Amino acid sequence: MSDTATTRDETVGAPGAEPGAPGEEPGTATTEEAAPKKGMSRKARVRLLVIVGLALLVAIAFGVRYLVDTSNYVTTDNAQVDGNQISINAPASGTLQDWKGQVGAQLRENGQVGRIQMQGAYVQPQMPVRAPAAGTVAVDNGVPGTFVTAGTQLAVAYDAQGVFVTARVDETEVDEVRVGAPVKLDVDAFPDADLTGHVSEIQTGSAGVFSAFPQSNSSGNFQKVTQVIPVRVTFDDTQGLALAPGMNVTVKIHRP
Numbered sequence: 001m002s003d004t005a006t007t008r009d010e011t012v013g014a015p016g017a018e019p020g021a022p023g024e025e026p027g028t029a030t031t032e033e034a035a036p037k038k039g040m041s042r043k044a045r046v047r048l049l050v051i052v053g054l055a056l057l058v059a060i061a062f063g064v065r066y067l068v069d070t071s072n073y074v075t076t077d078n079a080q081v082d083g084n085q086i087s088i089n090a091p092a093s094g095t096l097q098d099w100k101g102q103v104g105a106q107l108r109e110n111g112q113v114g115r116i117q118m119q120g121a122y123v124q125p126q127m128p129v130r131a132p133a134a135g136t137v138a139v140d141n142g143v144p145g146t147f148v149t150a151g152t153q154l155a156v157a158y159d160a161q162g163v164f165v166t167a168r169v170d171e172t173e174v175d176e177v178r179v180g181a182p183v184k185l186d187v188d189a190f191p192d193a194d195l196t197g198h199v200s201e202i203q204t205g206s207a208g209v210f211s212a213f214p215q216s217n218s219s220g221n222f223q224k225v226t227q228v229i230p231v232r233v234t235f236d237d238t239q240g241l242a243l244a245p246g247m248n249v250t251v252k253i254h255r256p
Contacts, residue, residue: 073184073252074176078228079167081187081247083158086135090152092127094118099129099142101155107131113155114142135159138245163243164235165197167251168228176255177202183233184252190241199253201232 094116135157142154206227
């Protein structure tokens with residue numbers, strides 16, 4: 001009888017003991033259960049929420065600004081400073097001498113820029129090269145001592161006081177542009193300058209029609225693309241800035 005009781009006690013275990021793995025002492029927790037769960041601290045959560053909130057505010061601000069600009073302006077960055085070209089050409093064939101048409105040179109109307117040394121028994125030995133109008137040289141093609149033919153373009157100048165902006169507006173928005181409309185101008189070369197102007201001319205054809213190589217479609221593979229209409233913008237005041245043809249400009253034209 002006593003042998004049977006002893007065997008039962010060894011099998012069941014002591015009263016109140018928790019069942020566990022073989023060899024494990026009753027009431028002892030495993031290492032995995034004892035390790036505390038690590039989570040994001042309250043301070044870290046607050047910091048994350050602040051960052052997300054600021055990002056949302058910035059996105060909303062940009063969205064509101066975009067909507068305001070879209071509703072109030074016709075905007076394009078396909079625009080450059082432009083001007084009326086003054087072409088200085090060789091009046092005759094011969095050797096170019098005494099050339100003074102370097103880039104940046106200030107030209108006077110009918111002022112001498114160089115001379116052509118001609119060859120032949122019955123020709124005037126020298127002929128002056130003159131500027132047809134006052135301006136600043138922007139392109140210099142003249143090389144002293146070289147032979148040039150009559151009509152060769154030796155230089156291109158612009159009237160610094162007569163520069164303007166040529167803006168290319170999508171054909172889908174050009175009906176919102178009016179002659180005389182005020183314009184905001186942001187010249188990339190002068191980011192701090194607050195320049196304004198007004199629309200002085202709207203061309204009656206797309207830029208592609210008046211290009212040197214107008215596009216034409218002679219095959220059946222036609223792909224429709226949005227055309228742009230050149231719009232001329234005159235500066236209200238250049239503020240004495242050295243505006244040069246070719247400088248990039250962002251144009252914002254007030255809608256009517």
